[in-house]
Amino acid sequence: MSRPVVLKALWGAAVLALVAGCSSGGSEERPGTAPPASVSAPASTSASAPASGTASPGGGGRVSVAGTLTEGLKSPWGLAELPGGDLLVSSRDERTITRVDGRSGAKTLLGEVPGVVPGGEGGLMGLAVHDGWVYAYLTAASDNRIVRMRYGGAAGDRLGAPAPVLTGIPKGVVHNGGRIAFGPDGMLYAGTGETGQTGLAQDRASLGGKILRMTPEGRPAPGNPFAGSVVYSYGHRNVQGIAWDADGRLWAAEFGQNTWDELNLIEPGKNYGWPEAEGQTGREGFVDPVAQWPTSEASPSGIAYARGAIWMAGLRGERLWRVPLSGAERSGDPEAFLSGEYGRLRTVLAGGDGRLWLVSSETDTRGTPEPGDDRILRLEVR
Secondary structure (H helix, E strand, O other), X not given: XXXXXXXXXXXXXXXXXXXXXXXXXXXOOOOOOOOOOOOOOOOOOOOOOOOOOOOOOOOOOOEEEEEEEEOOOOOEEEEEEOOOOOEEEEEOOOOEEEEEOOOOOOXXXXXXXXXXXXXXXXXXXXXXXXXXXEEEEEEOOOOEEEEEEEOOHHHOOOOOXXXXXXXXXXXXXXXXXXXXXXXXXXXXXXXOEOOOOHHHHHOXXXXXXXXXXXXXXXXXXXXXXXXXXXXXXEOOOEEEEEEEOOOOOEXXXXXXOOOXXXXXXXXXXXXXXXXXXXXXXXXXXXXXXXXXXXXXXXXXXXXXXXXXXXXEEEOOOOOEEEEEEEOOEEOOOOEEEOOOOOOOEEEEEEEEOOEEXXXXXXXXXXXXXXXOOOOEEEEEEO
């Protein structure tokens, strides 16, 4: 299938209503905004898209679509792999979790998660699996929160009742964050947003605009930078992608406002600048991103690490970005793949053996769904 990389007219009115009252470009899409004419992407941080399935000359990486695992998903958001290779996928707006057979793509509805209140960019979002529990980041009536549900074992092929892990994360119509994952240290990490209230990102007493690190039970993790707090880093606008490289370094993708989207290397206790800084500014006290993109080319959501690179899914950009790494630095220019071929891209998950799972996001009210949307694609990285 092929889609033009343009803003979709069908959702334009809905987005304008959604961001009313927010700062310019406040939502995931930022329709009608672009970098000022006097600002351009540095050559080292933005790249034109090569043909689908190929790498730019000298890029040293290649990705191809090996097939469609499953289709017909509604507003898919979170994705987690179970032991044995099957997948769990959340529906942001339907409030459900579905099990997808990792070989055949057959879908089994596990049920609706109680207490989810979808709205705007909120709903049932990130998923993670750990030690017989399914963890979910969701929007409730009063806040965003993380819950966990028993699954498998004595519970069988059904979800147990959700138990709170962490509550009190600020919620809003926009900028709810939502990505969760367990790190190599066995701790649970979460990316949150500042809900359009920009001051929350610099307020270390708030859970908004942060990356959080906690035990599986939701307590501040040992070694956190601020005593008695789950806050791991701050000064973020809206974090929807977190992943670790082969050496255990944490990376995060972040929505900018009108100018730059970011890929950041996350270090404990560091300040990533929002709302005082956006993109690479060199300002003292703030950490500059390792890579940045004009907002029309990214609107980044999920990220994954595979074969020496971070892979970043783009919503408004409708493409999959590859950022090659050498240790804690970029080793080359970012490269774009699949540009416009599958529409908006929400989540990418490493599946081992050079495989990636990629989730489209055309049915979240902002895309133009075609027959089969939304889908999970099986990618091969070489």
